[in-house]
Amino acid sequence: MRIGELAARTGVSERSLRYYEQQGLLVSDRTPGGHREYPERAVDRVIRVQELYAAGLHSAKIAQILPCMRDEDGGPSVRATPALVTELVTERDRIDRMIDDLVRSREVLDEVIETASGRVAP
Structure with missing residues (x-):
């Protein structure tokens, strides 16, 4: 193509x-x-x-x-070299931290949305 x-x-x-x-x-x-x-x-x-x-x-x-x-x-x-595997583990850990940060940010936004709409968070 x-x-x-x-x-x-x-x-x-x-x-x-x-x-x-x-x-x-x-x-x-x-x-x-x-x-x-x-x-x-x-x-x-x-x-x-x-x-x-x-x-x-x-x-x-x-x-x-x-x-x-x-x-x-x-x-x-x-096959990936041991050094590449180590680098990939580091990248995966970075992604995991980013996911955790995003989940926390979403939780904060959920609280703000609930407060702004007059609902109380459980």
């Missing part, structure tokens, strides 16, 4: 897809006319990259992680 179709199917801009390719996160072939051609599995790859970005990881870290992740055609092609 061409870059426009991949962008439409994933909701990711063509510019971002080009960036992913520059960073080694996505691979395309080129037509004789120089257009990018992506395999069907690129849709899953782009979605996975988006999920990792949403988790707060940067492109260099994502490039390290992707070969260690299970793809639709089987297991990972590379």
Whole structure:
């Protein structure tokens, strides 16, 4: 599929897809006319990259992680190094702290909403 179709199917801009390719996160072939051609599995790859970005990881870290992740055609092609596993545990702990902070913020907002609407919190 061409870059426009991949962008439409994933909701990711063509510019971002080009960036992913520059960073080694996505691979395309080129037509004789120089257009990018992506395999069907690129849709899953782009979605996975988006999920990792949403988790707060940067492109260099994502490039390290992707070969260690299970793809639709089987297991990972590379095992994560102990150092990478340690870094990923640190990232997971950071995400857990963010989740805890968000839950506390939601609880505060719930209290304000209840107070503002004249209800008393249980």
